Amino acid sequence: MxxxxxxxxxxxxxxxxxxxxxxxxxxxxxxxxxxxxxxxxxxxxxxxxxxxxxxxxxxxxxxxxxxxxxxxxxxxxxxADISEDAAQLYENLSELDVEIANATELRDLVEPRIAQLAAVRAADSNLLSLEDVLARSQEDLGPAESLALDVEFHTLLAHAAQNPLLVTLCTMTTNWTRKTRELSHETAEGRRISVQGHRAIFEAVVARQPAPAGAAMERHLREIRAISTEHGHRRAPS
Known part of the structure; x- marks a missing residue:
């Protein structure tokens, strides 16, 4: 065996x-x-x-x-395998033809709540995992590695909320918004702002402050969306 x-x-x-x-x-x-x-x-x-x-x-x-x-x-x-409810949710959602705007809206609703719950429920092990991701996150990383650490941070934060259905929703919105998120990691400025946002969220979670954690996540998502939009316009053919 x-x-x-x-x-x-x-x-x-x-x-x-x-x-x-x-x-x-x-x-x-x-x-x-x-x-x-x-x-x-x-x-x-x-x-x-x-x-x-x-x-x-x-x-x-x-x-x-x-x-x-x-x-x-x-x-x-x-x-363990993911729970039966989470597996069913994942299966149902994965079949949807989701527009980016709808996925972004769902992410804006779900992720601040995840940050709030993480501030209340995170175990010491969750905090250590998040701290480790932040220690490895730097603006001088390449876009692919930076994006991978971004996804890891948000996934671990969802696990810290101690709700498998929220983990599933976080995973799905990550997949649906991946192209947009890639744009935010293509520049050093975007990577720097992403890391700063993660650190602000982490500090609120460590301090056990749900409202500031949720607000930090909302601000982070707005900033990343603005960077992605601006960079996308620059890349668009004139």
Whole structure:
């Protein structure tokens, strides 16, 4: 029986259990660990991550509570599939022929609420994951890498809201608005404004301030939309 390969974990001066949970959650949300992947036994996984079994167990309980893994007595732990409701929603939405304007409007409604809920519900592991994305986000990155980190930030923020249906909606609006978002990452100015927006949202979430977090997200979306529109006009043939 084969087990999923777990890469090494960066260590910081925080709760070890939260660090482990953040590390494994990032692997799951990024797709490096796929639904159905079987995790190594606790003793082996703790040894590979250089943490105590108590810290690992704390992380596993958190991931189970978030419905990211399923634990079975005597059979170990596996990465969970998305909930049945979320899967049905994803299937239904993916069949729609969505116009960019409608997708943008939906994103404007959903993402500020996600930021508000994240400010209330985010666990330490969620904050660590978001902090890690911000540390890797710089305006001097290439457009593709910058966009990938942008998507990762918004996806992790949706997970921090602790509602799988919101994660599904965030994923769908990300797909529907991808062309517009690509425009905002084509210039250094766009990448800089994107990172600044993410940092403002993160600071409000860390401070546990729902209203400022939602307002920061609304401002971020307006700024990105303005950049995308301006850059799109510049690229349009005269």
């Amino acid at each position: 084969s087990f999923a390969s777990i890469p090494p974990m960066l260590r910081r001066s925080r709760s070890v259990g939260a660090e482990v949970a953040a590390h494994l959650e990032r692997l799951i949300t990024s797709g490096e660990l796929a639904a159905g992947d079987r995790l190594p036994a606790e003793r082996e996984l703790a040894a590979s991550l250089h943490v105590s079994r108590a810290s690992l167990r704390e992380a596993m309980f958190e991931l189970e509570s978030k419905k990211l893994i399923e634990r079975h007595q005597g059979r170990g732990s596996v990465v």
